[in-house]
Amino acid sequence: MSRQRFPAGRVWLLFLALLLAACAPPPRQPANVVTALPLASPPPSREGPAPASEPITDQNAKRVAPLTQIGLGRLSGIALSPEGGALAVASSAGVRLYDPLTLEVRSFIETGPVELLAYASDGALTTAAGRRVVKWNAATGQPVAETVQSTAVVALATSGGGTIALGQAPRVSERPEGFVILHRGADLAQLRSLPDAGARITAVSESRDGEWLAVAAGNVARLWPLSEEGPGITLRGHTDRIVAVAWSGSDRVVTAAADGAVRVWQASDGKQLLALDTLDDELTCVAVTDDGALIAAGSAGGGLHVWRADGELTRSFHARPGALRQIIFTPDGSGLLTAGDDQTLARWRTSDWQQVARKAGYLAGVYDVAFSPDGATLVTGAIRHGLVDLWRVSDGALLRHEEGHDGLGVNAVAYAPDGSFFATGGEDNLVRIWSADGQPARTLAGHTEYATGVAVSPDSGTVASSSYDKTIRLWRASDGGAMGTLQGHTSWVNAVAFSPDGRRLLSASYDRTARLWDVAAQRQIGIVGRYETDATTVAYAPDGRTMAVGLSAGGEVRLLDAEGAALRTLDGEGSEQVTGLSFSPDGTLLAVSYYQGEPVRLWRVADGALLATLTGPRDVFDLAFSPDGALLAAASGQGVVTLFGAQ
Numbered sequence: 001m002s003r004q005r006f007p008a009g010r011v012w013l014l015f016l017a018l019l020l021a022a023c024a025p026p027p028r029q030p031a032n033v034v035t036a037l038p039l040a041s042p043p044p045s046r047e048g049p050a051p052a053s054e055p056i057t058d059q060n061a062k063r064v065a066p067l068t069q070i071g072l073g074r075l076s077g078i079a080l081s082p083e084g085g086a087l088a089v090a091s092s093a094g095v096r097l098y099d100p101l102t103l104e105v106r107s108f109i110e111t112g113p114v115e116l117l118a119y120a121s122d123g124a125l126t127t128a129a130g131r132r133v134v135k136w137n138a139a140t141g142q143p144v145a146e147t148v149q150s151t152a153v154v155a156l157a158t159s160g161g162g163t164i165a166l167g168q169a170p171r172v173s174e175r176p177e178g179f180v181i182l183h184r185g186a187d188l189a190q191l192r193s194l195p196d197a198g199a200r201i202t203a204v205s206e207s208r209d210g211e212w213l214a215v216a217a218g219n220v221a222r223l224w225p226l227s228e229e230g231p232g233i234t235l236r237g238h239t240d241r242i243v244a245v246a247w248s249g250s251d252r253v254v255t256a257a258a259d260g261a262v263r264v265w266q267a268s269d270g271k272q273l274l275a276l277d278t279l280d281d282e283l284t285c286v287a288v289t290d291d292g293a294l295i296a297a298g299s300a301g302g303g304l305h306v307w308r309a310d311g312e313l314t315r316s317f318h319a320r321p322g323a324l325r326q327i328i329f330t331p332d333g334s335g336l337l338t339a340g341d342d343q344t345l346a347r348w349r350t351s352d353w354q355q356v357a358r359k360a361g362y363l364a365g366v367y368d369v370a371f372s373p374d375g376a377t378l379v380t381g382a383i384r385h386g387l388v389d390l391w392r393v394s395d396g397a398l399l400r401h402e403e404g405h406d407g408l409g410v411n412a413v414a415y416a417p418d419g420s421f422f423a424t425g426g427e428d429n430l431v432r433i434w435s436a437d438g439q440p441a442r443t444l445a446g447h448t449e450y451a452t453g454v455a456v457s458p459d460s461g462t463v464a465s466s467s468y469d470k471t472i473r474l475w476r477a478s479d480g481g482a483m484g485t486l487q488g489h490t491s492w493v494n495a496v497a498f499s500p501d502g503r504r505l506l507s508a509s510y511d512r513t514a515r516l517w518d519v520a521a522q523r524q525i526g527i528v529g530r531y532e533t534d535a536t537t538v539a540y541a542p543d544g545r546t547m548a549v550g551l552s553a554g555g556e557v558r559l560l561d562a563e564g565a566a567l568r569t570l571d572g573e574g575s576e577q578v579t580g581l582s583f584s585p586d587g588t589l590l591a592v593s594y595y596q597g598e599p600v601r602l603w604r605v606a607d608g609a610l611l612a613t614l615t616g617p618r619d620v621f622d623l624a625f626s627p628d629g630a631l632l633a634a635a636s637g638q639g640v641v642t643l644f645g646a647q
Contacts, residue, residue, distance in 0.1 A: 053628075053630055054630060054645070054646045055584075055585075055586075055628060055629035055630050055646075056584060056589065056602075056625070056629055056630065056631075056632060056644075056645065056646055057584075057588065057589070057629075057646075058588060058589065058604050058609075058611055060646040061589070061602045061611035061612040061646075062611070062612055063646045063647050064602065064612055064614060064632070064644050064645065064646050064647075065614070065615060065616075065644065065645075065647050066614075066615065066616040066642050066643070066644055067631075067643050067644065067645045067647070068396065068642075068643050069093060069396070069640040069641065069642050069643070070378060070391045070393070070396040070633075070640065070641045070643065071093070071361065071362075071363055071366065071380070071389075071391070071396075071639055071640040071641055072091055072093060072096070072361040072362045072363070072639070072640075073091030073092040073093030073094070073113075073362060073363070073638060073639040073640050074091055074092040074093075074343070074362065074363060074364050074365060074638055074639035075089065075090075075091050075339055075343045075345075075362035075364075075639075076090045076091055076092065076114060076115050076116070077089070077090040077114070077115065077116055077117050077325075077326060077339070078090070078117075078326050078328060078337060078339045078345070079117050079118050079119045079125070079328070080100060080119065080328045080330070080331075080337065081119050081123060081138070082119055082120075082121050082123065082331075083123075083331065084100060084330050084331040084332070085100070086098070086099075086100065086106065086138065087099070087100040087103070087337060087345075088117055088119065088125055088138070089339070089345065089362075090111075090114035090115065090116070090117045090127065091113075091114065091362060091639065092113045092114075092638040092639050092640070093113070093638070093639070093640055094108060094109055094110050094111045094112065094113075094114065095108070095109040095111050095114055095117065095125070095127065095136075096108050096109075097109070097138065098345070098359070100330065100335070100337060100347065101335075101347070101357070102357055103345055103347060103357045103358065103359040107141065108141075109125075109136060109138070109141040110141070111127050111129075111134065111136065112129065113129050113638070114127045114128070114129050115128060115129045115130070115153075116128040116129075116153060116154075116155070116156040117156070118156050118157055118158045118164075119138075119158065120158040120159075120162075120164070120185050121158075121159065121162075122185075123138055123139070124136065124137065124138060124144065124185070125137075125138040126156065126158055126164055126185075128153040128156050128166070130152050130153070131148050131149045131150070131151065131152055131153065132146070132147075132148050132149075133146065133147050133148070133149065133153060133156075133164075133166060133183075133188060134146045135164075135185070135187075135188055145186075145187045145188040146188065147183065147188040147190070149166060149168060149181070150168075150171070151168045151169045151170070151171055152168065152169040153166050153167065153168055153169075154167050154168060154169050154178065154200070154201055154202075155167030155201050155202065155203055155204040156204070157204040157205050157206045157213070158185060158206060159206030159207060159208060159209070159210040159226075162184065162185040162186065162210065163182055163183070163184070163185060163191070163206065163210060163213075163226050164182070164183040164184070164185050164188065165180055165181075165182055165183075165204045165206060165213050165215075166180065166181050166182075166183060166204075167179075167180050167197075167201035167203070167204045167215065168180070168181060168201070169200065169201075170200060177196035177197060177198055177199065178196070178197045178199065178200045178201035178217055179193060179194065179195075179196050179197060179201075180193065180194040180197070180201065180204060180213070180215055180224075181193050181194075182194070182213075182226065192229070194213075194215065194224055194232075195232075197215055197217035197218075197222070198217055198218065198220070199217040199218030199220075199241075200217060200218075201215060201216065201217045202216045202217060202218075202241055202242060202243055202244075203215075203216040203242065203243065203244050203245045204216070204245070205245040205246055205247060205253075206226070206247075207247045207250045207267070208247060208249070208250060209250045210226060210227075211225065211226055211227060211250060212224065212225060212226060212247075212250070212267060213226050214245045214247070214253050214255075215245075216241075216242035216243070216244075216245050216255065217242075218241055218242070219236075219238040219239060219240055219241055219242060219257065219259075220234060220235065220236055220238075220242070221234075221235040221242055221245060221253070221255050221265075222234050222235065223235070223253065223267055223270070233267070233268075233269065233270040234270060235253065235255065235263075235265050235270050235272075237263055237272050237275070238255065238257040238259055238261065238263065239257075239259045239261075240257050240258040240259035240282075241257060241258050242255050242256070242257045242258075243256055243257060243258055243282075243283060243284055243285070244256045244283070244284070244285045244286040244297075245286070246286050246287055246288045247267075247288065248264070248288045248292040248295075248309075249292055250267065251266065251267050251268060252264055252265065252266065252267060252273070252292065253265045253267050254286055254288050254295055255286070256283040256284070256285065256286035256297045257283060258281075258282045258283065259282075260277065260278050260279075260280050260281055260282060260283055260299075261275060261276065261277050261278070261283070262274075262275075262276040262277075262278070262283065262286060262295060262297050262305075262307070263275050263276070264276070264295070264311075274311045276295070276297075276305075276307055276311055276313070278297065278299065278303070278305050278316070279303075279316070280299035280300070280301055280303045280305070281299075281300070281301075282299060282300040282301075283297050283298065283299050283300075284298050284299060284300050284323050284324055284325055285297065285298040285324055285325060285326050285327050286298075286327070287327045287328055287329050287336070288329065289329045289333040290329070290331050290332075290333065291333065292309050293308065293309050293333065294306060294307070294308065294309070294314075294329065294333060294350065295307045295308075295309070296327055296329070296336060297327075298319070298323070298324025298325070298326075298327050298338065298340070299323070299324065300323040301318070301323070302318050302319055302320045302321055302322055302323060302324055302340065302342075303316065303317070303318050303319070303324075304316070304317060304318070304319040304324065304327070304336075304338070304348075304353075306350075306353070315353050317353070319338060319340075319346070319348070319355075320338065320340050320342050320344060320346065321342050321385060321403065321407050322340050322341035322342040322384070322385055322407070323340055323341045324338055324339075324340040324341075325339055325340050325341060326338070326339045326340075327339075329350075333350060334349065334350055334351070335347050335348065335349060335350060335356075336348045336350055341364070341384065341385065342384075342385045342387075342403070342407075343360075343362035343363055343364055343382075343385065343387065343639070344358060344359065344360055344362070345358065345359040345362075346358045346359075360387075360389070360398065360401035361389070361398045361401065362639060363380070363382045363383075363387060363389070363639035363640075364382060364383050364384045364385070364639060365382065365383035365384070365619075365621070365636070365637035365638065365639055366380045366381070366382060366383070366621065366622075366635035366636055366637070366639065366640070366641055367381050367382065367383050367409060367410060367411055367412070367621050367622065367635065368380070368381040368410065368411065368412050368413045368621065368622045368635055369381075369413065369622050369623075369624050369633050369634075369635040369641050370413045370414055370415045370422065370624055371393075371415065371624055371625075371626050371627060371631075371633065372415050372419055372422075372436070373415060373416075373417055373418065373419040373627055374419060374627065375393060375626045375627045375628055375631075376392065376393055376394070377390055377391060377392055377393060377399065378390070378391045378393055378633060378641060379391075379413050379415065379422050379424075379434075379438070380413065380635060380641060381409075381410030381411065381412065381413045381424055381426075382409070382410055383409050383410075383637065384407075384408070384409055385403060385407050385408075386403050386404045386405035386406060386407045386408055386409070386410060386426060386428070387401070387402070387403060387404075387410065388400075388401075388402045388403075388404050388405075388410055388413070388424055388434065388438070389401050389402075389438075390437070390438040391641070393626075393631070393643070399437070399438065400437060400438030400439075402434070402438060402440065404424070404426070404432055404440065405424070405426030405427065405428045405430060405432065406426075406428035406430075408426055408427035408428050409426060409427040410424050410425075410426050410427075411425050411426055411427060411450060411451060411452050411453070412424060412425040412451065412452060412453045412454045412465075412495075413454070414454045414455050414456050414463075415456065416456045416460040416477065417456065417457075417458055417459075417460050418459075418460040419436055420435075420436055420460060421433055421434060421435055421436060421441060421460075421477065422434050422436070422456075423454045423456060423463050423465075423477075424454065425450075425451030425452060425453060425454040425465050425466075425467075426450070426451055427450045427451075429445075429447045429448060429449055429450060429451060429467070429469075430443055430444065430445055430447070430451060431443075431444035431447070431451050431454060431463065431465045431473075431475065432444065433463070433477065433480060442479070442480040443480070444463070444465070444473075444475050444480050444482075446473050446482055446485075447465065447467040447469050447471070447473060448467075448469045449467055449468035449469040449492075450467060450468045451465050451466070451467050452466050452467055452468060452492065452493065452494050452495065453465065453466040453493070453494060453495040453496050454466075454496075455496045455497050455498050455505070456477065456498070457498050457502040457519070458498060458500060458501065458502040459502055460477060461476070461477055461478070462474055462475065462476065462477060462483065462502070462519070463475040463476075463477050464496045464498065464505055464519075465496070466493035466494060466495055466496045466507060467492075467493060468492045468493075470487070470489050470490065470491060470492065470493060470509075471485050471486065471487055471489070471493065472485070472486040472487075472489075472493055472496055472505065472507055472517070473485050473486070474486070474519070474522070483522075484522040485522075486505070486507075486517050486522060486523075486524070488515060488524045489507065489509040489511050489513070489515065490509075490511040491509055491510035491511035492509060492510040492511075493507055493508070493509045493510075494508045494509060494510065494534075494535065494536050494537065495507065495508045495536070495537045495538050496508075496538070497538045497539055497540050497547075498519075498540065499540050499544050499562075500540060500541075500542055500543065500544040501544060502519065503518070503519055503520065504516055504517065504518065504519060504525070505517040505519055506528075506538045506540060506547055506549075507538065508535035508536055508537055508538045508549055508550070509534070509535055510534045510535075511534075512530065512531045512532070512533060512534055512535060513527050513529060513530055513531070513535060514527070514528050514529035514531075514535045514538060514547075514549040514558075514560075514564075515527050515528065516528050516564060526564065527564075528547070528560055528563075528564025529549050529558060529560065529564065529566075531549075531551055531558075532553075533551050533552045533553035533554070534551065534552040534553075534577075535549050535550070535551060535552075536550045536551060536552050536577050536578055536579065537549075537550040537578055537579065537580060537581050538550070538581070539581035539582060539583055539590075540583070541583045541587040541605065542583060542585060542586070542587045543587050544562055545561065545562050545587075546559055546560070546561065546562075546567065546583075546587065546605060547559070547560040547561075547562070547564070548560075548581050548583070548590060550577070550578025550579070550580075550581050550592070551577065551578060552576075552577035552578070553576070553577065554571075554572055554574065554575065555571075555572015555573065555574065555575025555576060555577065555578055555592075555594045555598065556569055556570065556571060556572055556578070557569070557570040557572070557578055557581065557590070557592055557603075558570075559590075559605065559608070568607075568608040569608070570590070570592065570603050570608055570610075572592070572594060572598075572601075575594040575595070575598040576594055576595035576596075576597070576598065577594065577595045578592060578593070578594055578595075579593045579594060579595055579620060579621050579622065580592070580593035580620060580621060580622040580623040580634075580635075581593075581623065582623040582624050582625050582632070583605070583625070584625050584629050585625060585627060585628065585629040586629065587605060588604065588605055588606065589602055589603065589604060589605065589611070590602075590603045590605050591603075591623045591625065591632055592623070593620035593621070593622065593623050593634060594620075596618065596619040596637065597618050597619070598618060599613050599614055599615065599616070599618055600613075600614040600616065600617075600620055600623065600632075600634055600644075601613050601614070602614065614644060616634065616642050616644065617634055617636040617638060617640070617642050619636055619637035619638060620634045620635060620636055620637075621635050621636070621637060622634075622635040623635070630645055630646075631643050631644065631645050632644040632645070
């Protein structure tokens with residue numbers, strides 16, 4: 001199941017945003033990238049009660065609340081403790097501490113969403129999200145101090161000198177100048193501000209001795225003394241914005257920029273010592289070993305480049321699909337830790353640059369979710385990088401992690417009712433069949449644009465897929481053979497759903513109609529809904545007597561009888577478009593999710609009464625009731641699936 005999730009004007013904005021975030025098409029996977037490394041099962045992303053056994057009904061709808069989360073959230077940053085014994089990973093779900101050697105989870109700190117983090121020399125951990133900055137005791141997971149800034153924090157650095165530097169967004173949108181405020185590490189008390197940077201700040205980095213701060217803004221970096229106010233030193237030479245800064249000892253500064261170059265500077269006078277060019281168009285991160293012997297830079301295309309201190313390039317290869325966002329050398333220089341847009345952590349051995357550990361389970365966002373027929377597992381499709389993940393419901397363990405759909409978004413997932421396989425549809429225009437345990441099985445090619453929705457017939461013999469190419473295709477599940485193409489929609493087809501008897505197919509389209517199709521005859525039965533706005537998603541009640549159509553404006557859901565006659569309208573109370581629909585197994589309830597910013601709502605089908613507005617994630621792209629009706633899974637743009645149940 002799936003649907004078009006954004007109003008027409010936002011589709012292209014989303015596309016552009018994702019394009020800019022990716023920066024470059026994912027490269028072909030190199031021979032030395034290990035993809036078969038064991039994936040240790042992570043614990044649930046948040047401790048909580050065991051999944052409920054009480055079915056969700058109209059009687060207990062008011063008691064439905066989040067029980068737990070599955071998935072690790074959207075990865076946003078990494079930091080290595082000063083002695084190298086712990087790796088902190090920030091995400092939209094909180095902060096996890098890992099063993100940096102094995103990448104096994106040690107503990108979870110319930111910080112809430114985190115965008116930036118940094119370790120201080122005393123082992124304390126500082127996090128930032130929006131304007132909020134918190135210092136944590138990493139051992140106990142308890143907050144020590146907190147401050148709220150006047151504008152969003154866009155860069156964060158700590159050092160051995162006990163100072164925390166916060167790079168902040170411009171004070172007003174009309175002025176591009178970013179600025180840095182220095183805080184005392186012990187209690188986050190404000191010390192002083194540095195002069196405006198002249199452009200939006202992209203990176204800050206403190207020298208290990210705590211004497212100097214490097215601030216990058218635009219294509220210029222400046223070095224400021226921290227112990228006292230004084231004039232800064234300007235580093236000029238890059239032709240595009242500087243994206244990362246690192247210190248080599250206390251006397252050299254290394255910068256990486258979107259111009260594809262790494263430059264090494266003498267800190268005392270700002271003199272350029274080395275200019276290291278790469279074949280990549282845009283660099284994204286940089287790191288230096290503690291002894292200054294190695295310099296590494298990551299790129300927007302997933303490239304990793306390594307130089308010796310004298311500037312000799314020793315290694316250049318593609319490390320991961322998607323941009324590398326952070327890289328950190330271990331204190332002894334034997335390992336390099338990487339994190340990137342593919343939401344994967346990895347450890348590389350610097351002696352031969354082989355990948356020796358990998359951690360999956362982070363997701364940029366979840367577009368679609370489906371329960372297995374026995375309710376024991378969940379399959380999720382990710383917004384980016386073709387990630388298809390299989391999770392155990394009881395404890396949130398990651399059972400299988402696959403990178404499919406050519407590294408693009410996975411728009412739709414659907415389980416076969418007999419549990420023998422599941423299907424996915426993606427932005428590579430393909431439909432893919434996977435075994436029940438998540439192994440790739442078959443690829444179904446035929447659509448000429450995005451596959452937006454998938455559905456499996458009740459007998460598990462047929463897969464239906466919808467597409468931006470205005471068609472619906474039918475496929476034989478056993479061998480992937482094409483069975484036919486349903487044509488009639490005049491714009492993108494956003495979603496499809498089989499009737500419980502498998503004889504009919506319901507579809508929703510950007511042509512502002514919902515249509516019924518005869519599956520056996522492969523013909524249109526009729527248009528069952530003409531609307532003033534786009535139809536985004538559809539669902540059939542388990543008894544086949546009721547159909548639901550979600551619309552793109554006002555959050556409206558139209559309920560129809562089996563022949564398409566209007567029954568009633570569920571008013572979204574001014575919400576934006578409907579993104580997900582799921583009937584409870586007994587057909588008495590309908591769960592509805594809406595475009596980002598709106599909560600999930602539970603409706604009674606018989607009379608259209610709103611029973612509950614659920615607290616929890618507000619950027620839900622899809623919903624699914626468990627087969628026993630005790631859980632409601634909500635797929636979130638925050639990279640987690642929230643399980644709701646009656647408390």
